[in-house]
Amino acid sequence: MAVGKEIRTKIASIKNTQKITRAMEMVAASKMRKTKDRMQATRPYSIKIGKIIKHLAQANPEYKHPYLIVRDVKRVGIILVSSDRGLCGGLNSNLFRKTLSQLIEWDKANVAVDVCTIGSKASGFFSNLKVNLVGQVSKLGDAPRLQDIAGVIKIMLDAYEAGSIDELYVVSNEFVNTMTQRPIIEQLLPVVACELDETLNGHWDYIYEPDAKDVLDHLLNRFIESKVYQGLVENNACEQSARMVAMKSASDNAGNLISELQLIYNKARQAAITQEISEIVAGAAAV
């Protein structure tokens, strides 16, 4: 029967799409668990290093590190963390929208911007814009290593030390829960002074080996790296959960569409049958 052939092919194609989105949803769900674990695994390091920096701020180092000194802002650097792949709802576009509004604000204040991007979506986004892209790294996979992003961080730190940028920010998604991800812009440099720990009062200082400058240099470098790394790992968890949610709603939508089309198809089929019968009856009556 020739009735509703278009509708049937349409239904078949939507069913195929639904199979794909459902598979992607399940893959994202299992990856999300792993990336969330990874995100939690990075927490102890950043907590510890934060504590040591707090201790250092309380000790009395005779040497003031440039990362701790606030300067007039003429040029800022941002490290933008995005995902490598799409199909994850509004995750990246929300991030880029937030970045853009911040860029416009800086533009109004006559502050120039240098950008480093992590993830191919961000570099794709910025290659269409007229910004100064100084570093880029992508295709890090689900288990990124710290040394993968050390390059872009070094570019920014060198620029900061050379005085060509006066502030450094990292832009990434914060994992609130599976349903919610929030784009945030966090200041890395100069390191914001943190509140003091009451348990360590009095006049004291560390024994520095080999010397304060060396150790502080190293420590602050690692601090910045761990911050960016955490942003990256957190963004990964966001990506997977956003994808899971997006794919789930896509599968649901496909299901709705199929049932609607099925209804239309059934009605058309029934109408065709009714018409045929009435034609036969009318023909018989005429004889």
Add this chain to the structure above:
Amino acid sequence: MTMTVHVDIVSAEKEIFSGLAEMIFAPGELGELGISPRHAPLITKLNPGEVRVKVSENESYAFYISGGILEVQPHLVTILADTAIRAKDIDEALALDSKAKAEDALADKSGKIDYATAQAELAQAVMQLRTLDRLRKRGG
């Protein structure tokens, strides 16, 4: 009852060890360090090598680290371990690499193993082997 001190060993990617210990041995940059409880506050960089945590008279753990930072407070020892060898020239190479990628953001460049990376990887492998060897000797 012997005195103990709380030890945390963490790397950027995961937590490695957390617990009480009688003594900690670490490869400091200016020489091997042994930290007992109530050591004076100290902060130092670590060389690649083996960190040993003596939990009790006949129980100790050993970890291989590729460098890092050791912080000592009288009742708390923290080791921030690096997960990979991070020599200055490698960082430089990484920086140059991502710069090159930025200049040519759309073209896909295949990575080449350069001399500095290979050398550092070799050094790391040698250190890991040495740690393993020592562990084996102690075990057997």
